[in-house]
Amino acid sequence: MRKKIKAKGTQLVAQIVLQRNIKDFVFIVIGVICASIGLKGFLLPNNFLDGGAMGVSLLLQIQTGLDLSLLIVLVNLPFILIGIKQVSLSFAIKSAVAIIALASLVHLIELPTITDDKLLIAVFGGFFLGAGIGLSIRGGSVIDGTEVLAITVSRKSSMTVGDFIAVFNIALFGIAALMISVETAMYSMLTYLSASKTIDFILNGIEEYIGIMTVSDHGEQIKETITTKLGRGITVFRSDGGFGKKGNAHPDRKILFCVVTRLEVTKVLLEIEKIDPSAFVIQYPIRDTKGGMIKKRPLH
Structure with missing residues (x-):
């Protein structure tokens, strides 16, 4: 009996892993296609840049005339090697495959000029490139290795990942302004903003989750209201207070924790205030949730 249960458990794990790998593969394939459309259909024909390693590749292509597909591989190669140590071998392998696939598409496909409007080129070029990068990340890989380098730097210095990426891109666009033109650098900044916002949307979605932690003497009543009236799950932590004369008055005070969407926050806060206006919230x-009473996002 135990062997059957164990075999069934092993089979279930293998099925979950297979489904995850298939989903990752689909994300990476779609991501590579989107990124290649952004590059070949918008940015490359118009000498526009993006941020990060992709921006470095585009800048080198403009200045040297070398094949962009070759530059994409060469520029990202050090980041893949860093990723083996900083993340994992499987991550590095997935990233290498995704980058080689992107370089191959950029080399092989030819797209007609979609628009000559510089604003549309910057916005939609950034959108397609950002979609490609975001979907690749969702698939467990990268086609722009700047974040891998940023993680390494953040672990060895006081800079955060965001700080490093910001400094890196400021330097890149400054070089672009000197070597190409200020106008190109400005449009490239717009491309980068469009790409980064698209990445945020794909990774985090439009429905933002908010965690609400509440400390109150009326914890039971608040818990009852949130679970029954609002239909939301709640977790209770036991705590010991420590402020002023009342610090030890409630050694078994409860802390309530729940997760709601951004649109539900006002409703929850209103119900808490009705019960205890002085509650500490x-x-x-x-970024994301899984399981429980929160609806799972379809693409996660």
Whole structure:
């Protein structure tokens, strides 16, 4: 009996892993296609740049005339090697495959000029490239290795990942302004903003989750209201207070924690205030959730 249960458990794990690998493969394939459309259909014909390693590749292509597909591989190669140590071998292999696939598409496909409008080129070129990068990340790989380098630098210095990427791109666009033109650099900044916002949307979605932590003497009543009236799950932590004369008055005070969407926050706060206007409430954003009573995003 135990062997059957164990075999069934092993089979279930293998099925989950297979489904995850198929989903990752689909994300990476679609991501590579989107990125190649952004590059060949918008940015490359108009000498526009993006941020990160892709921006470096485009800048080198403009200045040297070398094949962009070759530059994409060469520029990202050091980041892949860093990724083996900083992330994992499987991540590095997936990234290498995705980057080689992107370089191959950029070399092989030919797209007609979609538009000559510089604003549309910057916005939609950034959109397609950002979609490609975001989907590749969702698939467990990267086609722009700047974040891998940023993680390495952040671990060895006081800079955060965001700080490093910002400094890196400021330097890149400054070089572009000197070597090409200020106008090109400005449009490239717009491309980068479009790409980064698209990446955020693909990774985080439009429906932002908010964690709400509440400390109140009326914890049971608040818990009952949130679970029954609002239909939201809630977790209770036991705590010990420590402020002023009342610090030890409630050694078994409860902390309530729930996760809601951004649109539900006002409703939850209103119900808490009705019960206890002096309740201590903390809010903070949550990137994603899984399981529980929160609806799972379809692409996660």
